[in-house]
Amino acid sequence: MxxxxxxxxxxxxxxxxxxxxxxxxxxxxxxxxxxxxxxxxxxxxxxxxxxxxxxxxxxxxxxxxxxxxxxxxxxxxxxxxxxxxxxxxxxxxxxxxxxxxxxxxxxxxxxxxxxxxxxxxxxxxxxxxxxxxxxxxRPPASAPGQDPLASLSTREREIAEAVAQGMTNAQVARSLFVSTATVKTHLARIFDKLEVTSRVQLALLVNSHR
Incomplete structure (x- = not known):
């Protein structure tokens, strides 16, 4: 299209x-x-x-x-x-x-x-x-605590890291050898687990806990 x-x-x-x-x-x-x-x-x-x-x-x-x-x-x-x-x-x-x-x-x-x-x-x-x-x-992070990314599976963490690097869904899919639909499914779960509503919020969260 x-x-x-x-x-x-x-x-x-x-x-x-x-x-x-x-x-x-x-x-x-x-x-x-x-x-x-x-x-x-x-x-x-x-x-x-x-x-x-x-x-x-x-x-x-x-x-x-x-x-x-x-x-x-x-x-x-x-x-x-x-x-x-x-x-x-x-x-x-x-x-x-x-x-x-x-x-x-x-x-x-x-x-x-x-x-x-x-x-x-x-x-x-x-x-x-x-x-x-x-x-x-972004304001300095508060005192160290539990890693909010700990709730993610290994695959979900890989996808979150890729998004934080600015990769699109298609680019993530190619790098991980999965379909774009699979990436979207994982992202929906990641958003739910981390209580974020956008890729930008996800990227900020990932980058602030590296």
């Missing part, structure tokens, strides 16, 4: 580069481009894409506000934030808005394409730099 994408960025050169890059993937089609948040919302509501690749800093309406508006619609596309700004405030605001991920503009092409695929599938993803920023802004 082809992933239909709208690119929202106020720089025409960046939009052209992203369109060329994503167009090289046989399963991704860029169906429109927007130069600001208002245009991104209008195009998304008219064209019903699978995903909007959204810059944060744009005129008229910034990407965070545009994402929040779109994601409040009953039927909405996934939104993947793509930005040059890796500050913890931007990342937290993006994730709180319901964005499917946060990727920096210096992300390698293959990683960006994989992030688009993962986000379109509803999988939250963070670039390694964004995850490191979240980790550095």
């Amino acid at each position: 082809t992933i239909r994408v709208i690119i929202a960025d106020d720089e025409s050169l960046m939009r052209s580069g992203l369109k060329l890059l994503l167009g090289a993937a046989t399963d991704i089609e860029v169906i429109a481009e927007a130069a600001d948040g208002v245009e991104a919302i209008d195009l998304a509501r008219r064209l019903s894409p699978d995903l909007v690749l959204m810059d944060i800093r744009m005129p008229r309406l910034d990407g965070l506000e545009a994402a929040q508006t779109l994601l409040s619609d009953p039927e909405h596309p996934q939104v993947l934030m793509l930005t040059a700004f890796g500050t913890d405030d931007f990342i937290h605001r993006a994730l709180q808005s319901g964005a499917a991920g946060y990727i920096l503009k210096d992300t390698p092409p293959e990683e960006l394409i994989n992030a688009v695929r993962a986000a379109a599938d509803g999988t939250r993803t963070l670039s390694a730099t964004a995850l490191a920023t979240l980790m550095s802004s």
Whole structure:
């Protein structure tokens, strides 16, 4: 199935580069481009894409506000934030808005394409730099106690560790020689055991207990 994408960025050169890059993937089609948040919302509501690749800093309406508006619609596309700004405030605001991920503009092409695929599938993803920023802004851990990951089986721990490294479900499946469905099943159990609700929360928990 082809992933239909709208690119929202106020720089025409960046939009052209992203369109060329994503167009090289046989399963991704860029169906429109927007130069600001208002245009991104209008195009998304008219064209019903699978995903909007959204810059944060744009005129008229910034990407965070545009994402929040779109994601409040009953039927909405996934939104993947793509930005040059890796500050913890931007990342937290993006994730709180319901964005499917946060990727920096210096992300390698293959990683960006994989992030688009993962986000379109509803999988939250963070670039390694964004995850490191979240980790550095996390308050110091409290006094050592029981390892919360101790409740996980060996396989579940392997999958949790892989997610903490920023791997998508498909990448985890390939590395462990299992199906993507199996990875999803294990993740559901991991989320339940650790009482987390997203891959980002899981990654933070794993990284804070290494």
